[in-house]
Amino acid sequence: MKKIYLLIALPVIVFSFAVAAYAIHEIIPSETQIVMPGPNAEKLNEYIVRYDPYKSWELWPKKGKLYKGTEPHGALLTTFINSTAHFSIKKKKGMEDGSIIVKENYSADKKFAALSVMYKIKGYNPDGGDWFWAQYDPDGKAIAAGKVKKCIDCHSTKKDNDYIFTGGVKR
Numbered sequence: 001m002k003k004i005y006l007l008i009a010l011p012v013i014v015f016s017f018a019v020a021a022y023a024i025h026e027i028i029p030s031e032t033q034i035v036m037p038g039p040n041a042e043k044l045n046e047y048i049v050r051y052d053p054y055k056s057w058e059l060w061p062k063k064g065k066l067y068k069g070t071e072p073h074g075a076l077l078t079t080f081i082n083s084t085a086h087f088s089i090k091k092k093k094g095m096e097d098g099s100i101i102v103k104e105n106y107s108a109d110k111k112f113a114a115l116s117v118m119y120k121i122k123g124y125n126p127d128g129g130d131w132f133w134a135q136y137d138p139d140g141k142a143i144a145a146g147k148v149k150k151c152i153d154c155h156s157t158k159k160d161n162d163y164i165f166t167g168g169v170k171r
């Protein structure tokens with residue numbers, strides 16, 4: 001008699017677990033489901049504003065908010081780095097695939113003027129450090145994006161440091 005109960009109960013238990021696991025998966029999708037954007041200015045903007053909001057990222061190490069900048073980026077700057085970029089800066093071996101640097105550019109009177117972004121996409125542009133360059137106006141509209149010559153030309157002076165000015169990422 002007991003055996004029969006067990007035979008009935010076991011599938012019911014297994015089925016309930018399966019349903020619960022499926023339900024949990026539906027409610028809490030794993031982080032891996034949010035895929036990194038490709039070399040696309042709109043997708044990148046959506047990613048850094050909606051999916052992985054850059055304002056919750058770390059600031060560039062030892063740089064506060066609204067620190068003094070130089071031309072052409074504006075008088076005051078706040079630079080955010082995603083977790084991959086943060087990890088890369090610590091490792092000092094250059095920036096890894098998926099690194100994103102987001103820099104808010106402000107005028108001297110603290111007016112938000114533009115967002116300048118560098119996004120590392122392996123294989124995208126080997127001649128230019130595989131960086132995808134983007135600049136957005138305060139409304140989030142892309143002013144420049146892609147293999148932008150003026151960005152690359154100036155940042156090339158820091159080629160030995162993976163095209164980065166703000167701090168050492170290789171040593």
Ligand code: HEC
Binds near residue numbers: 079166
């Ligand atoms: C004439 C030189 C020049 C040009 C052109 C330029 N940058 Fe920069 N960029 C700098 C300098 C210098 C810094 C360091 C911060 C500062 O002092 O302004 C910087 C910093 C940055 C940073 C922070 C990471 C780093 O390298 O330190 C990003 C992101 C960035 N620039 C994006 C861009 C994008 C996107 C463009 C093109 C739309 C661009 N830059 C064009 C000179 C330039």
